[in-house]
Each structure stands twice: as structure tokens, then as C-alpha cells.
Amino acid sequence: MEPRRKILMVAPEMAPFVKVGGLGDVVGALSKALDARGHDVRIVMPKYAGLCHVDSARPRNRPLRVRLGGHELYARLWDCELPGSGANCYLLEFNQYYEHAAVYVGPSGNEEHNGQRFAFLCRAAVDLCYYLDWIPDVVHCHDWATGLTPIYLNTTELNQPMGRAASLMTLHNMHHQGWFHRDLVDFAGLPPSVFRSDCLESMGEVNMLKGGVYHSTKINTVSPTHAREIQEPEGGGGLHHVLRYRAADLLGVINGVDGSEWNPATDALLPATYSANDLNGKALCKAQMQQTYGLEVNADIPVFAVISRLAEQKGLDLLAAIGDRLMASMKIQIAVLGIGDPELESAFRVLAARHPGRFGTHIGFNNKLAHLTEAGADFFLMPSRFEPCGLNQMYSMIYGTPPIVRATGGLIDSVEQYIEGQGAGTGFVFQDATPDALYYTIGWACSTYYDRPEEYAKLQQNGMQRDFSWDASASTYEDLYSWAVDARNAAFASKIS
Numbered sequence: 001m002e003p004r005r006k007i008l009m010v011a012p013e014m015a016p017f018v019k020v021g022g023l024g025d026v027v028g029a030l031s032k033a034l035d036a037r038g039h040d041v042r043i044v045m046p047k048y049a050g051l052c053h054v055d056s057a058r059p060r061n062r063p064l065r066v067r068l069g070g071h072e073l074y075a076r077l078w079d080c081e082l083p084g085s086g087a088n089c090y091l092l093e094f095n096q097y098y099e100h101a102a103v104y105v106g107p108s109g110n111e112e113h114n115g116q117r118f119a120f121l122c123r124a125a126v127d128l129c130y131y132l133d134w135i136p137d138v139v140h141c142h143d144w145a146t147g148l149t150p151i152y153l154n155t156t157e158l159n160q161p162m163g164r165a166a167s168l169m170t171l172h173n174m175h176h177q178g179w180f181h182r183d184l185v186d187f188a189g190l191p192p193s194v195f196r197s198d199c200l201e202s203m204g205e206v207n208m209l210k211g212g213v214y215h216s217t218k219i220n221t222v223s224p225t226h227a228r229e230i231q232e233p234e235g236g237g238g239l240h241h242v243l244r245y246r247a248a249d250l251l252g253v254i255n256g257v258d259g260s261e262w263n264p265a266t267d268a269l270l271p272a273t274y275s276a277n278d279l280n281g282k283a284l285c286k287a288q289m290q291q292t293y294g295l296e297v298n299a300d301i302p303v304f305a306v307i308s309r310l311a312e313q314k315g316l317d318l319l320a321a322i323g324d325r326l327m328a329s330m331k332i333q334i335a336v337l338g339i340g341d342p343e344l345e346s347a348f349r350v351l352a353a354r355h356p357g358r359f360g361t362h363i364g365f366n367n368k369l370a371h372l373t374e375a376g377a378d379f380f381l382m383p384s385r386f387e388p389c390g391l392n393q394m395y396s397m398i399y400g401t402p403p404i405v406r407a408t409g410g411l412i413d414s415v416e417q418y419i420e421g422q423g424a425g426t427g428f429v430f431q432d433a434t435p436d437a438l439y440y441t442i443g444w445a446c447s448t449y450y451d452r453p454e455e456y457a458k459l460q461q462n463g464m465q466r467d468f469s470w471d472a473s474a475s476t477y478e479d480l481y482s483w484a485v486d487a488r489n490a491a492f493a494s495k496i497s
């Protein structure tokens with residue numbers, strides 16, 4: 001039995017309040033799972049405009065003093081609970097930085113002020129603990145936006161109560177690292193000595209993620225395969241040497257799925273629920289989905305779906321490149337839900353206009369439609385160039401929608417290759433990030449659907465029976481916390497002796 005831990009999550013986003021990508025899902029779901037396992041979990045994050053599910057939040061009378069370099073700023077602090085759990089959330093109201101709804105875009109409409117916006121979050125997380133008179137065992141940080149917090153613990157706080165707290169940095173996406181002008185060190189109130197190449201400095205600038213990786217007691221990323229990938233030049237986004245240096249403190253832990261959000265048997269966002277024993281409701285979802293995307297409503301034609309940020313990482317340019325070819329050679333439908341790169345948005349709009357009733361595109365971020373799409377589709381497409389963990393492939397397996405994925409990161413760790421003739425596996429895995437590899441794999445899936453329906457049904461069942469719940473991962477995070485706490489205690493003991 002693990003000891004009851006005091007855990008502070010420091011997060012730039014968290015579902016269901018606000019979510020840009022998987023990081024938000026993970027912070028919300030992991031916090032819930034840890035709370036359910038008896039830990040004292042608290043979360044601190046900015047109070048951006050337009051947060052959802054915060055109607056019950058109450059402001060505190062006493063403001064939070066945030067001690068940055070040479071100046072103090074005061075935030076208004078709001079308390080609320082993470083829905084579906086007893087975990088306390090502390091929302092930082094500070095209009096100069098967070099009065100807009102966008103998470104990673106500052107008041108000027110670009111990312112220029114993000115250094116200050118997130119240095120503020122990093123410092124506020126530390127000052128909040130003194131304010132609450134609550135010293136956590138572990139401060140759990142998430143990606144570059146929280147990278148300065150472990151540095152505070154090792155510098156300004158080292159001889160203060162917060163210096164005893166261990167830190168864990170979870171790397172969700174190495175692609176974003178938080179590069180800023182070196183002035184940020186002064187602004188943040190960090191000692192000038194942290195601006196060196198084995199801490200925050202990188203090519204003459206501040207790299208917040210790099211500093212966080214150097215200073216966290218322990219580090220993890222969101223799948224075992226990705227933990228290996230980020231130690232290689234192709235996967236480490238320029239920080240592979242730092243991660244190799246810290247390899248002994250690095251672990252890969254696959255994400256789980258929040259079953260209260262993503263479960264076809266209870267999903268309130270679907271027109272009909274269903275389960276592995278009775279898939280009837282899925283047919284209804286398919287019909288409604290086809291209608292919503294402007295596709296021909298036809299139960300017999302397989303629908304291949306995408307739900308994604310439209311970013312280079314996701315490999316959807318490969319799909320755009322073969323859109324016409326697929327439409328010409330296969331009896332399939334395609335539905336794309338996504339937002340991001342304007343060129344890709346317009347490529348998918350053009351494909352929809354060129355193939356009415358067969359290619360549907362919805363540009364936007366729409367959670368309800370995401371649920372309907374997972375449920376209504378027959379296959380899910382995820383041709384990612386890299387994917388630290390990926391959640392949608394797990395959602396799709398749970399929803400009886402076999403995924404087609406590229407062999408990378410968490411996709412390797414969560415999808416089992418289909419074995420033709422046996423109906424074994426949970427999806428289709430291809431190696432090369434090329435239009436041809438995707439094209440032929442979609443062809444393989446299409447022939448499975450039409451020519452081997454009993455094997456397609458088996459694939460669905462195999463995926464639906466897999467356990468993707470957070471329980472196993474939450475228990476590994478408990479081990480990680482113990483590992484970090486022991487290491488922090490040992491470091492202090494050796495300093496004193």
C-alpha cells in the first residue's frame with residue numbers, strides 16, 4: 001500500500017475546464033484517479049476567460065502574493081473542486097496574463113508574452129503552498145509551461161520549506177519547449193547562475209523545458225517507447241543529450257483513459273449508447289455522424305475518421321495527399337474533425353467540396369462531435385509522425401472503432417497489429433510516414449471490412465475488451481512519486497551529513 005501523498009499538480013490546462021490537447025486530459029484524469037486512491041491532490045492553473053464547469057468556484061478574500069524578480073504581483077485566488085472528484089483546484093486570476101480564453105496565446109494575440117505568463121504560473125505554484133501552509137511531498141509539473149517550478153525548488157527555495165518537496169516533470173510533447181529572451185531569468189527572480197548550458201540556457205536564449213528537465217527530481221514521458229525515442233536525435237527535439245544525461249531518472253508511463261468521459265455504454269453525448277455485447281447503438285451513431293458530416297447515410301460503407309490538431313506532427317498531410325486517390329479507388333467515406341494549420345484546413349475543405357457525400361470536413365474544436373465521431377466511425381486514422389502517447393487511438397478501440405496508426409511512440413505501445421486469417425490484434429500499424437504506406441494500409445483495412453467481416457468484428461471486440469483505465473497508470477505514478485520523494489530525501493540527508 002502506497003503512503004498517502006500530498007501532490008501539487010502545476011498545469012497550463014486541465015480538462016474539463018480547458019483543454020488544448022492530451023496534456024489537459026491527462027492532468028484531469030490522473031488527478032481524479034489519484035484522488036480516488038486516497039491521495040491529497042491539489043491543482044493550480046490559470047483562470048483563463050471562459051473556463052468550463054467552474055460555476056461553483058469561489059474567490060478568496062486574501063490575494064496571493066507572487067514573488068517575481070524585484071517585484072511582487074497579486075493574483076486573485078479561486079477555489080473549486082475538480083468535477084467528479086474531491087481534488088482541490090486553485091485558479092489564478094490575473095487579468096494582465098489570463099484575461100483571454102486562449103491557453104498558449106498571450107494578450108497581444110501571439111506567444112510573445114508566454115515567458116512572463118508561465119513564469120508567473122511557476123512562481124505562483126510555489127507561493128501558493130506557503131499561502132496555504134501546505135508543503136506537498138511532490139510537485140508534479142507538465143511540460144515547458146511549468147519548467148521553472150523545479151528550478152525554484154532547487155534555488156530560491158532550497159533552504160526554505162518548499163525546498164524539501166520533490167518534483168516530477170511529465171513530458172507530454174517535446175516539440176514545444178518555451179524559448180524566450182534571457183531577460184526572463186531576471187523577471188522570474190531566479191539567480192543569474194541558472195542561465196547556463198546545463199540548466200536554462202540554450203543557444204543564447206532561455207529554454208524553459210530544458211531547465212525543467214535538468215532540475216526535476218524525476219522525469220517521465222507518456223509511453224515506454226517514447227521514453228526511448230526522446231533520447232535519440234530524431235525524437236528529442238534537440239534535448240536528447242539532456243535526456244540521455246538524465247536517463248537513470250527517466251521512465252515511460254502510458255496514459256489511461258478517463259472512463260467517466262469516454263465509455264460508449266454511458267456516454268451522454270451520443271444519440272445511443274452501446275457495448276461490446278450489443279453494438280446496435282453504434283449503427284445509430286454512424287447514421288447521425290454521416291448526416292452531421294454531410295455524408296451519404298449508408299450503413300454498409302465504412303467510414304474512416306480523424307479527430308486531431310491539424311499539425312505536422314499528426315501526419316495528416318499524408319491523408320490530404322491521397323484523398324483523391326482513395327475516393328477514386330475505394331468504396332469508403334472519410335470524416336475529418338480538426339483545426340490548426342490553415343493549409344491543411346483548406347486541403348480538407350477542398351476534398352469535401354470535390355467529393356460531396358463521401359468526404360466530410362468539420363473545421364473546429366468540438367468535443368460533442370468528437371464523441372459522435374469515435375462512436376460512429378468504422379476506422380480511426382492516426383498517421384502521426386511522432387506521438388508521445390496519443391489518446392484518440394485508445395478512445396477509438398474502446399468505442400469499437402479499430403485504429404490505423406503509424407508505428408511510433410505510444411501508438412506502438414497501445415495498438416496491436418491485426419493478424420490476417422486469425423482476426424487477432426486491435427488495429428492496423430504501418431511503418432513509413434509516406435502517403436503510399438497510409439494508402440495501402442487503408443486499403444488493407446477496407447478489404448478486411450468488406451471481405452473478412454467476421455475478422456473485422458473480432459478486431460472491434462478485441463479493442464473493446466482492452467483495459468485502458470487509469471488505475472494501472474495511476475499506480476505507476478505512485479511508484480514514481482515514491483522514487484522522487486526517496487531521491488529528494490536522500491539528497492538532503494547527504495547534504496546534511
Ligand code: ADP
Pocket residue numbers: 020021022023025307308309337338339364365366367370389390391392393
Ligand atoms: P495531442 O495531445 O497531441 O493533441 P492526443 O491524442 O493525446 O493528441 O489528445 C488529443 C485530445 O484532444 C483528444 O482528447 C481529442 O479527442 C481531442 N481533440 C483534438 N482535436 C479535436 C477537435 N478538433 N475537436 C474535439 N476534440 C479534439
